[in-house]
Amino acid sequence: MRSHGHPYPFRPKPWADIAAFFEETADRHPRYQHMVDIVESVRASTAVGLLAGCTAMHDLMVVPTPVPEPPLGMVLVRAPNSVWSPGPGDVVIEHTSVTGHRDRIERPAADAVPLFWRFMIEKDGIVPVDLPG
Structure with missing residues (x-):
């Protein structure tokens, strides 16, 4: 079957590690603050256990759990660089x-x-009970 999805295994990182990475980056480069804000909203939400994340360079990649086998679709938050x-x-x-x-x-x-x-709501049907704002 031919697919245009992400062809490689998705290797999730703990959300705390992702948060630390973006916090350190935003301390040096304030234009990354929105990346911190997104990760913190995931960590604070009721949906945290329904999402897996990792980084590719400075981009944030997110998939629903359980993590699907490749090929897979994903939500990407593109970093400023x-x-x-x-x-x-x-x-x-x-x-x-x-x-x-x-x-x-x-x-x-x-x-x-x-x-x-x-x-996350439109593409994966993941709706946190405590959706911000």
């Missing part, structure tokens, strides 16, 4: 599917957390 970087002061969040569809939205970084949860 990503190859697919957003414009200054913006965030890019995208969903890649196994069918080849790719949804990509760029918005002001201030909208990062609600935009991330919009993707």
Whole structure:
């Protein structure tokens, strides 16, 4: 079967490790604060056990649990220095599917957390009970 999904095994990291990585990065480069905000919203939510995350360079990759076998779709939050970087002061969040569809939205970084949860709700049906704001 041919697929356009992520072809490699997804190796989740503990959310605390992901948070520490982005906090350290944001301390040096404040334009990463929205990455910290997204990770902290996951850690504080009732959905934390339903999501697995890891980083690829500075991008955040998120899949539902249990982690599917490849090929798999995922939600990606593109970092400010990503190859697919957003414009200054913006965030890019995208969903890649196994069918080849790719949804990509760029918005002001201030909208990062609600935009991330919009993707998790629409693409994976994961709705935290305590959805922020």
